[in-house]
Amino acid sequence: MHYSSKSTDIYQELTIIANQNNLSVPAAHNSLFKSSDITRDYINQLYINQLGNEIAVKRPADETCRYCEDFHLKHLKKIDKYADISLGKKLEDCFQEFIVKKLKPYGVDIECLRADSEKKNMPDFKIVRKGDQKILMYFEFKAIFRPFLTIEHKINKQYECYSNSLTLDLSNGKKLLTQRQFVEKDLGVDDVFYVYWYDLPCVKGIYWLSSKTVYEIMDIQAPYDRNYTPGDYNNSGEKIGSTNKLYLPLLKMADLGTFIRRIYNWYFNK
Template structure:
């Protein structure tokens, strides 16, 4: 996996894009010391905790967290600062990050002279994937994707679900009826082979963009142990529950890296323009 270096470089470009790190820090609450700062040490974690463990099937074989200064600072920061849930603010942050990611992807397409555009997908059927990438020359949609951002590790996940670690199992996904509806729509519309889940993952140790096909996610949901987090005041608005509390945690070592996403898109470009 020599191209992991390109993936880490792409992530560096993502966080420096547009208004850069300061712009991102200005919108994202509760930043940690290394937030959006993928330095050489982060590259080491990326290799040791992700690349070197890609494809491991037995979670018992995963490395334990290094328990170094980064780990200690992470625990001190996140266990000592637990803000109340505010879904309205989360939506505001999410919108900013979505725009940042879309614009970055479109710049990458322009740099490569690819006739692709990344844009919002169906805004009416809200359980459909968030975004789509369209070939502007053929009019065909080459990819749909759900977009998630994870900036806070689930430090206590190992106490809730056996053989999991904070760095490897913090890619949370709502595992309730929302996911079931999305699966039905994806299958009904015949787009399961070109629908993926993309994660912008920036915790104190591991940083990058990771993704997987929806079939993997749906299969994992069927066999994974779920965790129901404690309900909080922010989960309710006007007496109605608006927050999702039933979660699954996708394993980092089963995800694909950023460069593989571009490889996949390039392959589709070659096929559609033969």
């Protein structure tokens, strides 16, 4: 399992772009898109020092934890599928811009383009080398800014709110299952990744898993169907929200610096 000591600094560059775009995130906690010295402490304690572990240490139960629990229980996010899609598009735009700008000074001339517009069930994005239009990788992109505070009680007693709140939808028209079949048959599991923009009051950054690891987890983890809310339905009463989910492990994920390094290496060697 790999991580980069520069990931927190690199993540701050992404948050600058996010803040410049004045993103309006519903029920946003007070340190969203803001890193500090305490962020590094949490990343060391809750991520780096545990990388590869099967069981996460208990959350610190410190002042940050108390704030996080109090805030998120008092400010429950109203699920609005259409608003979520709009915000998601803005976050994707930020990440696309960041990836291209970050690598450009190192002689990496790439495009980060939508791939899902080409064919249904494709991953969200592809990284393309401009010179010869070689596709270097594909990735699905998710954003999680609030923890599942009761995850150890409702899902698995070995899960912690910071370690397994990275969700993946299972009930959105069987998209994940169909996408998996397409990835395994046509794209190849070694070239497809699941990337998370993860910003809690404690752990912050970009974290990612190979599709091979995601599908292995998919085969063994019992999915959880969360409670339905009014925002899961459109005006016609049709259910549009995805409530059946997988909960992926932060401690099996690589970080932003390693993602940048992967693109850099594949740009010159693939």
